[in-house]
Amino acid sequence: MNSLLILIAVVAGVAAMIQLVRLNEVTSEARGNHSEEEVTSDENNMMAYGWLIFMFLFFGFTIVLMYKYGYGGLGPAATVHGEKLDWLLELNYWIILPVFFITNALLFIFSFKYRYNKNRKASYFSHSNKLELIWTIAPSVVLAVIIFMGLKTWINIMFDAPKEGDPVIVEAYAEQFNWTFRLSGENNALGDSDYKLNCGPSTFKNSQGEIVSIDGNPLGVVSKDFVLAKYAEIDSSLAQLNRELDNAYSIEGGDYFEPEEYVQEKLKKIETLNVLKYRIQSGIESKLNDSINGMGADDIYLSTELHLVVNRPVTFNFRSKDVIHSAWFPHFRAQMNCVPGLTTTFTFTPHITTKEFASNPEIQAHYNNINEIHNERLTSLGEENEKVDFNFVLMCNKICGSAHHNMQKNIIVETEAEYEKWYECEDYKEKTPVTPRLDLNGKPLVYKGWRADSDEALINEVNMAVANASITEEVPEVEVEVVDSIAVDVPVMDTTVVVENH
């Protein structure tokens, strides 16, 4: 019924328009031929005044927007480089806004002033080298300033900042649609990671020979235990696949009774897993002793919010599990893409704590407003009201799939004392997927204090520990054990045979 009404309305509208246009044509034809070709002086004046009115509306709209929404809601920059960026942005606005208003005004005013007059002839003014020179050189000079200031800031952010003040290293790991952080721990170095070791929940016999369970190795950090955990996961998947193939095999018929694609899919998966296992053996396990950086033992994983210390530079290492994401910290004026297969970095120094920032009257007023709007919306949706507090936020800013719009984490900047308190509190450690807070020799880490690298001796100690670590000795034995322990109740085909069949 509705669509019928809409259809009738559209048809009636089109018919009315046709009649109007016809009427217009008939009346104007009565006044003389070629009505659509000649712009009458009434029309011309109307359009000329139209430009003047438009100019006032347009500038008025721009100024109202600047007045009402010029405060975007982010507040002053919360980082050292962010303040420089904001200053540079303001400088740019001071240059481009006058250009915007003046050139637009000239355009509209000239259009108005030089509207058609049949008693006048336009001036035959076709070129002037002097004028051309003026408006080539003037923009060049202004742009030279903009380029110089811009590049100075860019070099400062990208090249100088990372080298200054011993930044603490933090990893932000993006995946659809979540962020995981990894703190570099006492040694301020992230352990190597490899996407091949990325695994889910696994139960395995660790290098100490104990049976342990982990929730997973979501960041693919390299350690002997994680290699064993990944083997266990692969083996149990292989066992499952082989079981499925067995179930699909008819002994009487001597062939699979499931469709060809089903069998092929399983065989392909088996092959992929075998290749993966081979690549871990040859590419990671064999290098565990020497070339792999074993600094990961003390790394801490956070699936909750991230805590940072005020005035302490931080270097983020960004990685991605699946597609390109972008780490966007609007309050810190920082952004860097997270690219699979590549580690990107960004260094900044937050110079105000969350608490201080939130107590800024500007931010308080803004958040009162947000609370009001937010709760009005919740009420209209019939949901319970909630209080929204200010927080620094990390969000995704590169299209990454269906929940791209909802992939954010809070960042808390606090004083060193507050940070220490949080760091020592055991709560967050429970969220760490595996807690081998041991050095590479299996001994508990003894370092205290925030960062080891402030102390030369401690760095040396860690490096020695890495160098002396002998962690792969038992690998073949353990591997066999793991495979056997899972394979016991599963009469499976020899996986290598399967590959050949395929």
Added chain:
Amino acid sequence: MAGGHDHAHDHAHAHHHKESFITKYIFSQDHKMIAKQYLVTAIIMGIIGIGLSALFRLKLGWPDTQFPILETLLGSEAAPNGELQSNWYLGLVTMHGTIMVFFVLTGGLSGTFSNLLIPLQIGARDMASGLLNMVSYWLFFLSSVIMVASLFVETGPASAGWTIYPPLSALEEAQPGSGLGMTLWLLSMTIFVASSLLGGINYIVTILNLRTKGMKMTRLPLTIWTFFVTAVLGLLSFPVLVSAVVLLLMDRGMDTSFYLSEITTSSGQLAQTGGSPILYEHLFWFLGHPEVYIVLLPALGISSEVIATSARKPIFGYRAMIGSILAIGFLSFIVWAHHMFVTGMSPFLGSVFTFTTLLIAIPSAVKVFNYITTLWRGNIKFTPAMMFCIGMVSTFISGGVTGIILADSALDISKHDTYFVVGHFHIVMGMSAILAMFAGVYHWFPKLYGKMMNKKLGYAHFWLTIISGYGVFLPMHFTGEGGLPRRYYENTAFPMFDHMVDLNELISVFALIGVLGQVLFFFNFFYSAYRGPRATKNPWRATTLEWTTPVDHVHGNWPGALPEVHRWPYDYSKPGWDEDFVPQDVPLKPDEEEH
């Protein structure tokens, strides 16, 4: 220069007289018919393209409202109970971008006006190769059909953004739109590129070889100069897009790893290592940035022509205009990585590209000042086309100045991929090009259809378009300043952007008004093509050669000999002449200086 061709063309001309319906209206090799075909196809694609934007603006403006019309139009998969699903939101955004950039503003703008104006304004019987021209259109048509068909795929159209960065576009597991929808997108774009290459090479050859006697390069109308540089840009950059697309297809189907490396999906680790998505970004933007000027240059050419004609005054600084067209064309090839400042590309490269990008502001500023000086002491007739052109200069200024901020690698850190970018490029490229395209249609409609469009509807259409255009895209700069990322399905998933609710609603209101305003144009266009009053030979009293051809199309354009050119195309209000225009084919008076 081209006098020797006359005989051959007259010969060809004689053969064309016996035409069937099919050779005249469908598989036509006449450049004027092909121009019309391009235009009508682009208008239909335009209806779809802006229609999609109206649909997703509904969701962004009123996030909690259900719109049953969405379910009616898109189906219950895409919008159950009138709630647009996020995958489909991304699909609509992607298709809107792709259709508008490639099918409307590249195929439509360049295809229509290059085809119509190149032979007419240089004094040629037709394009150098009518056959290639026809094939070019039909490939464009085919690619349009495939692109539109991908909207009807069950898993949805391509939805990785119009830039389709892998791995999102390469992995079917990453999002449903990366399945069949993406395959169709890639297929369609490959055909589209083939079409624009055939078109482009034809334009270049025609301009270089088929100019009539006396039509020196320095007597070409600026439209032809922009079409020429545009064709060169397309010819050099589109093949790079094809290579990017082919490599992507191989990554998708043949387990290669050009762009894929160290990826874990829901089905486990992929074997690919060593590839880099950044490679794709470089290849894509090597096309993508010249593409901006492929869209913009014809727009600047059209407005040069219309502004000079309607201001009854020579375009100011003709040679400087040519110089800036060439400078923009050249610079557009060495600025592409300003789209990639925060991708993890070497920061040193960022410095280089900041420098080259900001250089483009100089020729652009020269062009703007020349337009304004052309208006100064002119005698302006506000035809609908002129209204659109003045609007175009305004959007070129307003969008251009914010480009200075985005070109600055340091400032781009906090503006990249926010709504600030969306506002910027929609004004400087989207609005400028679409306004100039409308100007071109209003101005050359008498040449296309031999009829006049309705002026009053034209004025109404113009004011609705410019007001709603600015109403949509100016506020976006402010949401961008507030840090709002683009391509967010909802801005209310977390409360940080709740204060922008009214601004987003305002944007949507203007968007809907703007979209509805286009109905005036579609009506005016189709009504006038059939029922409009008949045009005279030179309705705008312009100087260029196309206005010396008869109102009704003839094959070979001029019934008799080709006109000979004696002067530059901008002799408006020349002292010593009674009329305020002197056509290009009028010989100089004995004591007259050229200009």
